[in-house]
Amino acid sequence: MKKISLMASGLLVLVLAACSNETGNSAAEEADSLLKSDWKSVAEEAAGQEVNMYMWGGNENINRYLDEWVAPRLQEEHDVELNRVPVNDAQDFVNQLVDEKSAGKTEGSMDIIWINGENFKAAKDNGLLWGNFTGQLPNFQDYIDPEAPEVAADFGEPVEGLEAPWGKAQFVLVYDEDKVKNPPKSMEELAAWAKENPGKFTYPALPDFTGSAFIRHVLYETTGGHEQYQQPAAEIADLETRLEPMWQYLNGIEPYLWRKGETYPESLAKQEQLFASGEVWMTMSYDPALAASEVLKGRFPESTRTYVLDGGTLANTHYLSIPFNSSQKAGAMVAINEMMSPEAQTAKLSPENWGDLSALNFEKLSAEQQQALNDVNLGAATLPIEELEQKRLPELSSDYIEIIEKGWMENVAKD
Template sequence: MKKSLLIVPGLLALSLAGCSEESESSAESSDGLLTSDWQEISDAAASQEVNMYMWGGNDNINRYLDEWVAPRLKEDHGVELNRVPMNDSQDIINQLVDEKSVGKTDGSMDIIWINGENFKAAKDNELLWGDFTSQLPNFNDYIDQEAPEIAADFGEPVDGLEAPWGKAQFVFVHDENKSATPPKSMDELAGWVQDNPGQFTYPALPDFTGSAFIRHVLYETTGGYEQYQQPAADIDDLEDRLEPMWQYLNSIEPYLWREGETYPESLAKQDQLYASGEIGMTMSYDPALAASEVLKGRFPESTRTFVLDGGTLSNTHFLSIPFNSSAKAGAMVAINEMMSPEAQIAKLSPENWGDLSALDLEKLSPEQQQAMNDVDLGEATLPLDELENHQLPELSADYIEIIEKGWMEHVAKD
């Protein structure tokens, strides 16, 4: 027994040393992909299984990946794409933090779908692999790399750590049979809410769409977005500047659904209220969601979307590769494929997803541009040029926490 007790630690040390050498060798090999030519990357990706971790709460998005993207990746590149649904993107970040803290180098995540606060958290905690986007042919050929919404994610420099997958823009959703002329400003919205008691609400924070609605209130009630294009810490009187926003939200609260005593816990719950006719208006950061819901028969055919005259928030969402991905070459090939004009055109259709393209239209061929323009967005979706002409920049991530905490203190608790 004593001999075996003496031998086991030695074997364990040798095993750990071997694992350490394998990890270092694997890291060196994967880092080489950042300077390899695309053919070498494609060859390395063949037969790899790629796990894509993402929010899984939208059937259209899930179906697009499972039925459009995955089969083409398998057939054209030999890459097996496995979609792994998560309840919340924050869960992805938390898992990566845990894996990094215990030194896990062979992670199960190969692609993650993130932006905004989650990207900043991932970047700050060094959870992302490296500057890989410059290696992607479709990124180099079709992306305007200098565009502010591509170079920065909610004010945080991207630095090649994530690749743009699509764009989103906030829209309001209404039934034109109930409100033929929708409000075009926050002042007009307040009037509509008072004239139609119980017909309006917004998701309780920290719901992403509910938070976005409040950011519109911030812009319109405090003098515009320009003043917030700097770090929150640099504004000494920020609390005073936010006061008109809280006053507005409290002024409409008695006229909201259930007199503002409670708020829908999520956008999905709010959409159910709209679908059942209990409220007359909802909202979305997906400008084609309403068209998709009409196609599915959930929303009435008289559903339409609108934006404010002063504009609505727009952002880009991204795909990234975690620091400990076990299939980095496959992840690069998959992301490159999802950025192709063909995949982006398919993604634009409300029958698939309805997500706006991340590509620079001027970089597309005439045929590709025509195919993009020929996509039937549905009557509920605003024309792309109208959306583009009413885009507002997002706040940097450091404001979001302040606003969400402030809402709990100044609105929800009142």
């Protein structure tokens, strides 16, 4: 009798597993059909869906733009509810997706993720992204050049339609012009300035994203330019030797940094606090309009300005993607398409909302749409877009970043 019960239980498990697989396969087939559907069908399926957008939540302006500008329009115009889910770091949701993939979870809670760089490569390599969906989006078709280098590759990794460009970022240095009359325009000038103004400069400790970017500028300038690094790190046999001038430079300026370099701000947010309080006279950002936003909020002084190095600064694109197990893929597509619209991109450009550079190809916009972008008041603290574009430098591929961050801990932080 006991054996029969065990056999019956086993059969039940097998039946349930089979049903589960059939349900999972059916859901997957239904989702994949969206990649071939016309846009009207996608929009009809999206109506009534609630979409969870997982993203870094550390910026009040960005959060407010999503909550007060994007979400209401999605609800009103498309009957799609956008639910912003803040996380401390994109790596957190990548790790969660890895766990869900390993556990075979086919219906996840994430529908849209804000991603780029190392995290995109990790997600792509582990099969965590849904598929080539960008070609289905009308605003991608109308306003994006898919062959543009800053769109086709993300930190050197081919995008292949797995993520849609949402905006562009470019590194700028931020200073108080009442205190810094002639801001240093090269790493050589910065070293001299730091010695003349001890304690008034620092940078965030790695692995902070912006601190890491600052060090990549040091790499480019102290080792002979960026061109040599436009190949996989593994192909450079003497990479460790090539990096040595960068470590020498960083150790050379360390005694003249804030707190004599004995400690570093643990994050960009901490560095911004130091600048706001006047402890340091310079900070930095990947957001060219961040300074203008902080001035508007009264946090940074009116005399705050930004600039780029004579040799240029790093620029990249940030993206929106759909996880492999999103349960609301149609709604995610509609939401991403809306966030790529000229109206949404123009609103996003304003420092009062976010100040994020548009991801759209300016030449593909109508004269009226171009004028709307040009009419956005970026504030005195923001450089003209034309000047930024003339000084754009390519990012390193993600394999270098891990090497540099580990090297900083060994060669700078531990000394």
